[in-house]
Amino acid sequence: MIVMLIPILITIAVIVLIIGIFVLIWHLRTKRFQPTRDKLIQQNQINKDLEEFGFAYDLKGDYFYSLMDCWQREVGYCKLYDEGAPLFNMIMDCEPVTFSYGGKRWLIELWKGQYGITTGGEVGIYNTNREDIDTDKFQGTFYENISDQERLPISFVLRKNGKVLMKRKDLHWWLTGFKLGEFSTTDSLTMDVKIVFPNQEMCEAFTGGLRAIGYQRKEFSVRGRRVTVHYTKPHSSQTFTRNPVQEALVQQTNENNCKLYETATRKYTDTLDKIEYLKTAMPELYEVFLHSLYANGLYKAFDWIREIIFDKPSYPPKPPYEPEPPCRPKPPCFPEPPCRPKPPCRPKPPCSPEPPCRPKPPCRPKPPCCSSVCRLNDEYIDYNQMERQDDRIILDQEDFFDNVDLYDYNEEIYTERRSSMKQSQENEEDILGGR
Numbered sequence: 001m002i003v004m005l006i007p008i009l010i011t012i013a014v015i016v017l018i019i020g021i022f023v024l025i026w027h028l029r030t031k032r033f034q035p036t037r038d039k040l041i042q043q044n045q046i047n048k049d050l051e052e053f054g055f056a057y058d059l060k061g062d063y064f065y066s067l068m069d070c071w072q073r074e075v076g077y078c079k080l081y082d083e084g085a086p087l088f089n090m091i092m093d094c095e096p097v098t099f100s101y102g103g104k105r106w107l108i109e110l111w112k113g114q115y116g117i118t119t120g121g122e123v124g125i126y127n128t129n130r131e132d133i134d135t136d137k138f139q140g141t142f143y144e145n146i147s148d149q150e151r152l153p154i155s156f157v158l159r160k161n162g163k164v165l166m167k168r169k170d171l172h173w174w175l176t177g178f179k180l181g182e183f184s185t186t187d188s189l190t191m192d193v194k195i196v197f198p199n200q201e202m203c204e205a206f207t208g209g210l211r212a213i214g215y216q217r218k219e220f221s222v223r224g225r226r227v228t229v230h231y232t233k234p235h236s237s238q239t240f241t242r243n244p245v246q247e248a249l250v251q252q253t254n255e256n257n258c259k260l261y262e263t264a265t266r267k268y269t270d271t272l273d274k275i276e277y278l279k280t281a282m283p284e285l286y287e288v289f290l291h292s293l294y295a296n297g298l299y300k301a302f303d304w305i306r307e308i309i310f311d312k313p314s315y316p317p318k319p320p321y322e323p324e325p326p327c328r329p330k331p332p333c334f335p336e337p338p339c340r341p342k343p344p345c346r347p348k349p350p351c352s353p354e355p356p357c358r359p360k361p362p363c364r365p366k367p368p369c370c371s372s373v374c375r376l377n378d379e380y381i382d383y384n385q386m387e388r389q390d391d392r393i394i395l396d397q398e399d400f401f402d403n404v405d406l407y408d409y410n411e412e413i414y415t416e417r418r419s420s421m422k423q424s425q426e427n428e429e430d431i432l433g434g435r
Helices: 002-030 039-051 079-088 200-212 244-264 271-281 283-292 303-310 388-396 411-433
Strands: 055-058 063-066 090-101 104-115 118-128 152-160 163-172 174-180 189-196 220-223 226-231 373-376 379-382
Touching: 039 055, 039 271, 063 118, 063 163, 079 090, 079 244, 090 200, 090 244, 104 189, 104 200, 104 226, 118 152, 118 163, 118 189, 152 174, 163 174, 174 271, 200 220, 200 226, 244 271, 244 283, 271 283
Parallel strands: none
Antiparallel strands: 055 063, 063 174, 090 104, 104 118, 118 174, 152 163, 152 189, 189 226, 220 226, 373 379
């Protein structure tokens, strides 16, 4: 049992962690938020963001509307657009009214329903003088945008459960209005649409189109060239993609997003304050809102139709975002300083010369045996020819070797030599004594 609970506990812990992170991010983003006090500045800012999507905000009526020269004007209309709408979170009642006038085929279509996190209504006018398309992908009429001279004065009042949500009036080709954060089912909405035609012929052609799809006299009224249509429930067959399962799934998503919007912005009552706060606190939901207003992905999905008709798309591509400036080149690395040359090894001091060997003293002369002659410094002295007494006196003198430069020895050699001479003298005396 405990083992089975471990995955559940882990899942709960992960959910709690995600919620905690979300709350922390929310707190950090909104900690110092203060809405702009100047409403015109707020309106200009939101309209700057909406211009890319072809819409603007009306401060007085508190609704969003399509611009006259928005990019949607160049894409025309065909039934496939309505078929693809549920894939972009749009669930709406579609009422196309077709008729012929002035050598062209005309389409005036009415819409009301839920567009993402907005509730809204539309009236669009298109015409064409081209033949129908007959391909494997689509068989039907492709309507083109009308010229400025063909625009008509249009007005409508959109109500939810009898309560007025918005009123719109303009000389237009596509009159729209959307209420942010409002969730509605299509059967809770009604529209009273008024169209003023340039002449009676076109007015009668349009009312003939209403009768052709099943409108009764009580559902529309005519006063001169002005026609009023009480649009409650569509008489035309709806799209195949709007089946009960698909509609339930999309509407559940839309309702949840509307509740999230209201919960996130509950501290503010003004729409501009809500949007500014939403953009700061939940930019992801802000993007959902922007794409609720007819994102161009819906039309781009059917570019192939325009390529068939015009050999190329009939509207300029979405302007690309300004490219980010290229990264600044990194500064070159400073060259590493060369290694310092190692100092040359100090020359070893030359070895001190060894002192010269002391010269060996000369061998002491051996006294002659049985001879009266001795060799002294390469000279021979014949003691028999010398006066014995004089010679002894000379040999006894201490300065004999001092005065005669016979040897150049140091004191030690000198002493040794003198001792040797004395020994020779003694030997001589012994020899003379034995004479």
